[in-house]
Amino acid sequence: MSVVVRGVTKRFDRGSDVAAVNDVSFEAPPGKITTLLGPSGSGKSTLLRIIAGLEEPDAGNVSIGEREVTRLSSSARQVGFVFQSYALFRHMTVSDNIAFGMSIRKVERPKIQARVRELLALVQLEGYDDRFPAQLSGGQRQRVALARALATNPHVLLLDEPFGALDAQVRVELREWLLGFQDKTGVTTLLVTHDQEEALELSQHVVLLNEGCVAQAGAPHELYDHPATPFVASFLGAANVLRGRVQDGTARVGTLAVQTPRGAGEGASVHAYVRPHDVRLSKSRERRDGMAAGRVERLTRVGGLVKVSLELENGDPMGVQMPKAEFDSLGLTLGDRVLVDLQDTKVFLEDYVI
Amino acid sequence: MSGVVAARVRRPAQARRGASTTESAWVRRALIGVALVFLTLCVVLPLATVFGSALSKGLGAYFEALGDEESLAAIRLTLLTAAIAVPLNFVFGIAAAWLIAKYEFWGKSALLTIIDLPFSVSPVISGLIFVLLFGAQGWLGPWLSARDIQIIFAVPGIVIATTFVTFPLVAREVLAVMQAQGNDEEEAALTLGASGWQILLRVTLPKVRWGVFYGAILCNARAMGEFGAVSVVSGHVRGQTNTMPLQVEILYNEYNFVAAFTVASLLALIALMTLLVKKAAEWAAHARHARAARTPAAAIAKTPSKAGMVVP
Numbered sequence: 001m002s003v004v005v006r007g008v009t010k011r012f013d014r015g016s017d018v019a020a021v022n023d024v025s026f027e028a029p030p031g032k033i034t035t036l037l038g039p040s041g042s043g044k045s046t047l048l049r050i051i052a053g054l055e056e057p058d059a060g061n062v063s064i065g066e067r068e069v070t071r072l073s074s075s076a077r078q079v080g081f082v083f084q085s086y087a088l089f090r091h092m093t094v095s096d097n098i099a100f101g102m103s104i105r106k107v108e109r110p111k112i113q114a115r116v117r118e119l120l121a122l123v124q125l126e127g128y129d130d131r132f133p134a135q136l137s138g139g140q141r142q143r144v145a146l147a148r149a150l151a152t153n154p155h156v157l158l159l160d161e162p163f164g165a166l167d168a169q170v171r172v173e174l175r176e177w178l179l180g181f182q183d184k185t186g187v188t189t190l191l192v193t194h195d196q197e198e199a200l201e202l203s204q205h206v207v208l209l210n211e212g213c214v215a216q217a218g219a220p221h222e223l224y225d226h227p228a229t230p231f232v233a234s235f236l237g238a239a240n241v242l243r244g245r246v247q248d249g250t251a252r253v254g255t256l257a258v259q260t261p262r263g264a265g266e267g268a269s270v271h272a273y274v275r276p277h278d279v280r281l282s283k284s285r286e287r288r289d290g291m292a293a294g295r296v297e298r299l300t301r302v303g304g305l306v307k308v309s310l311e312l313e314n315g316d317p318m319g320v321q322m323p324k325a326e327f328d329s330l331g332l333t334l335g336d337r338v339l340v341d342l343q344d345t346k347v348f349l350e351d352y353v354i
Numbered sequence: 355m356s357g358v359v360a361a362r363v364r365r366p367a368q369a370r371r372g373a374s375t376t377e378s379a380w381v382r383r384a385l386i387g388v389a390l391v392f393l394t395l396c397v398v399l400p401l402a403t404v405f406g407s408a409l410s411k412g413l414g415a416y417f418e419a420l421g422d423e424e425s426l427a428a429i430r431l432t433l434l435t436a437a438i439a440v441p442l443n444f445v446f447g448i449a450a451a452w453l454i455a456k457y458e459f460w461g462k463s464a465l466l467t468i469i470d471l472p473f474s475v476s477p478v479i480s481g482l483i484f485v486l487l488f489g490a491q492g493w494l495g496p497w498l499s500a501r502d503i504q505i506i507f508a509v510p511g512i513v514i515a516t517t518f519v520t521f522p523l524v525a526r527e528v529l530a531v532m533q534a535q536g537n538d539e540e541e542a543a544l545t546l547g548a549s550g551w552q553i554l555l556r557v558t559l560p561k562v563r564w565g566v567f568y569g570a571i572l573c574n575a576r577a578m579g580e581f582g583a584v585s586v587v588s589g590h591v592r593g594q595t596n597t598m599p600l601q602v603e604i605l606y607n608e609y610n611f612v613a614a615f616t617v618a619s620l621l622a623l624i625a626l627m628t629l630l631v632k633k634a635a636e637w638a639a640h641a642r643h644a645r646a647a648r649t650p651a652a653a654i655a656k657t658p659s660k661a662g663m664v665v666p
Contacts, residue, residue, distance in 0.1 A: 054541055074544045081545040087538035091560040100556075101546035152547065 001065035001155045001188055003028040003051060008060030010046055020046045022212035023060070028156075028205060030065075033182055033189045035199040035220075038209035039235070044192045045160055047209070051190065052081045052158050064155050080149030080187075084161040086141045088133035094144050095120070095129040101152040119147040122181070139170045150185065159191045163198065175202060196236050200224065208232055226346075233273040233346045240274040240318050244347075251347055254314035257290030258345040269350035276321035278344040281308070281330060287339055294318065296336045308332065312340065404622050407615035419613035420620070427593040428601035428617065431509065435584075435597060436577040439517040443573050447524025448566065452558065455532035456540070473522050481515050481586025488514075507589030512597065515583040520576045524569035531565030532558070567635065575628050579621060 010021040021043040028034035036044040049055040051062055053074030061070040069077050089097050095116045102112045120126050123143035133141055142162060149157060162178070163171040179202060182189055193199055199206050200220045207217040215235075216228045227233035234241065244253035246268045251260040258272040287293070294310035297317075301307075306327040308320040318340070322330075332338070377385075409416055419425065450469060454462060472480060486492050488505040498505060505511045543557045559566070581599040588595040596604065598621055605614035 052545055054544070074541075075547045075549065077545075078547075079545055081542065083538050083542060085536075085538050087542040089539055089542070089557060089561075091563075100543065100548075104543075104547045104552060148542075148546070 002030040003034075003156055003188065003190060004063040005047070005051065006061050006063075008047065008050055008057045008062065010043075010050060010055060010057050019043075019058075019212050021050065021057070024209070024212070024214055025060075026207045026214055026217050028188060028190055028207075030188050031186050032204040033179075033191060033202055034205040034207065035203035036190060036192045036207050036209060037196060037199040037235075038194065038215075040194055041211075042209040043212040044194075044209050048158050048160055048190060048192045051156075052079050053077050054081075078152070078155045080152070080154035080157045082142075082145045082149050082157070082159045082162055084164050086133070086145040088141055088144055088148070090133050093130050093132060094125065094136070097133070097144055098147045098151050100148065105152065115151060119151055122150075122184075123147045138166050139174055142166065142174060146181075150187070154187065157187045157189045159189065161192055161194070163193075163195075178202065200236070208235065210235075227273070230271055230273065230348045233348070238276055238319065238321075239346075240276065240279075242272045242274060242316055242318075244270045244272055246270060252290075254292055254312060254316065255290070256292040256312075256340065256342060258342060259347045261347045261349050264349055270347050271350060273346040273348075274318070274342055275344070276307070276319045278342060279318065279320040280341045280343055281310075281320060281322075281332070281338045282341070283330065283332075283336065283338055288341075290341070292340045294338055294340050296332055296334055296338065299332065299334060310338070310340065401622060404615055404618050407611060408619040410615075411612050415612050416616050419616040422613065424593045424596065425601055425605075425613065425617055428596045428598050429620065431512070431594075431596065432578050432598040434509070435513050435516050436574055438513045439520055439577045440570060440574050442517050443521055443524045444566070444570055446521060447526075447528055447569060447573075448559070450525045451528035451532055451562075452554070454529055456537065469522050469525050472519050477519055477580065477582030478586055480519055481583035484511060484515055484518070484583075484587050506587055507591065507595060509595065511587035512584050512595060515587045516577050516580050519580050519583045520573045523573040523576060524566065527569030527572065528562050528565045531562045535561055564639075568632065571628050571632055575625055578624055 004027045006025050008021055008024045009019050011019045024043070024047060036047055038044045046055060050057050051064075053069065053072060053076075057070065061068055063069060064077065064079070089100065092100070098116045098119055099112045102115060107115075116129070117126075120129065123146055125140060125143055125147070128136070128140070128144075133144070136144065146157075163174055166174065175198060191199075191202065203220060205218070206220050206223055208215045208223060210231050216223050216232045223232055224236050227236065233239055242253040242256070242258075244251055244256075244258060246252075246260060246264045246266055249260065249266070251258050251264060251270045251272070253270075253272055258270070258274075261270060264270065292312050292314075294312045296308060297311050298309035299306060300309075301324070304324050305321055306324055308322070308327075310318045310320060312318055320340075376382075408419075450465070453459075454466060485506055487494055488498060488511060489495050490499060490506075492506075505514070539557050539561060540553050543553045548556065578597075579599055580597075581603075584597055585600060585603075588597070588600055590596060590600060590604065592604070598617055602614050602618045602621070605611075605617065
């Protein structure tokens with residue numbers, strides 16, 4: 001089922017002008033993973049809690065499927081919520097935790113037992129029935145929390161920073177696992193995270209929030225390739241930020257030509273966002289218009305990638321990233337002079353930034 | 355390679371002795387000595403004196419003193435008082451703690467202060483409050499005497515005073531546990547469809563059961579041992595409104611030392627048993643946990659930690 005949020009506003013401090021969530025509208029498509037992404041304090045967790053019914057919005061409404069649920073108690077919304085702390089019932093065993101929602105709904109015992117077994121298999125925790133949460137690892141608790149949230153067949157699954165408390169390796173594994181898991185269950189999933197990589201990898205739809213407002217919403221690659229604002233460009237993925245100016249109808253950073261934003265007048269200040277993998281380097285002497293020269297300052301090898309730190313002629317630093325094979329064929333060494341060409345840039349007018 | 359292994363093997367032993375957090379031997383001994391002397395002087399000696407004095411004329415005198423009509427009445431009254439005060443504070447305490455921990459409302463800090471009031475006010479004053487309220491010259495005195503209801507210098511007064519004095523024990527204990535554990539589990543239960551009552555009975559109470567248990571035990575101990583407030587409202591009617599602590603005082607003032615210490619030893623015994631019950635409950639809980647940890651261990655050993663993560 002889809003989740004539709006319309007004009008939701010929430011203020012925690014009645015008197016203040018600052019809203020935790022400010023007139024937010026978006027739609028989470030059914031059967032997909034939607035990510036609420038944003039820096040801390042952007043209101044993403046509050047928004048998720050409003051959808052779950054754990055917070056009441058000051059204005060706006062929330063619908064799950066065809067049903068408007070804004071005034072409905074959390075217990076009547078049929079949502080599965082996985083807390084950042086997992087919030088497992090510490091005095092209950094794993095199977096009692098998973099069975100909780102069903103026993104509240106007075107499901108018959110044999111049915112509960114069958115469903116618990118089924119879910120334990122789904123989250124790959126067979127044999128852990130009689131354990132207490134304190135005896136599980138973080139990743140295992142996470143999966144018990146998922147099983148518990150899914151036990152009553154919720155319309156939507158809400159995950160609040162699901163991988164926040166796990167170490168890096170478990171996090172990557174669980175991410176893979178969640179993708180396959182969501183594929184199998186097909187439940188509409190909303191996930192809150194501050195990790196842009198997680199959002200790009202996991203979700204079919206991203207809602208990027210900043211200071212309580214939607215900065216941009218859409219498919220992950222859409223946000224990445226066509227950021228609407230400098231905030232989106234800088235938050236999603238790494239980017240070099242270069243300052244430039246419009247001269248003779250073309251935006252330039254030093255001698256580098258970048259895309260000219262629409263409506264840019266002569267002499268306007270621009271900010272160009274350049275992804276490290278959108279920079280092409282060459283050692284040829286054939287300098288065309290729009291290129292810049294730079295010097296290799298540092299080389300860092302990260303797995304199959306090489307990070308090249310340059311200093312451009314005008315003194316600007318620039319980070320470049322390329323596959324190992326490309327690096328080898330270039331034959332770069334420290335101190336080399338190279339020519340820099342940009343494949344793609346996102347350029348915004350200066351006043352846009354502030 | 356062997357050097358590395360040896361270093362690893364040696365480390366735990368070193369950690370135990372030479373770690374920077376451990377004091378030198380004489381400091382440790384001195385600290386333990388001070389603690390022992392203090393404990394002996396302030397806890398063991400008085401306790402031993404109580405039992406020693408009670409049994410100084412032999413077991414016969416001990417049981418004779420116990421069989422005394424007035425002392426038996428005092429024991430009965432003390433048990434009755436505790437049996438009423440503890441359940442009352444159990445309910446009040448949980449309700450108050452739940453209210454304060456879970457909700458934001460106007461006057462919350464005032465309520466918190468009021469809960470602490472019985473602790474900050476001298477018990478004698480607490481007793482006096484009730485005399486002023488319910489006594490013959492008190493606010494409600496004329497109304498009560500017109501209906502032939504006796505509260506002060508009777509059992510109801512003793513129960514009320516005891517309940518008042520012991521009120522913070524359960525509330526404070528439970529509140530501390532509730533605040534430490536937060537609201538996450540309750541919210542989880544709510545999203546799983548539980549109603550307010552179901553959350554209280556199936557999540558919150560089991561979660562805070564140790565807090566409730568300790569609170570009730572402390573409350574019980576204090577209810578049986580309360581002297582000041584009860585002394586003011588009791589009126590010291592022998593065989594009728596004397597609780598055990600009051601009986602001890604009366605017997606002592608009459609130079610009836612064996613009888614006084616006999617009743618006192620009973621109070622001490624109750625206190626010791628309280629501690630024992632608490633400890634036993636802790637052990638039982640610990641054993642239950644340990645058992646649960648043991649059973650699936652074999653299954654886990656067989657599953658490599660990573661195998662669980664692979665998407666089939």
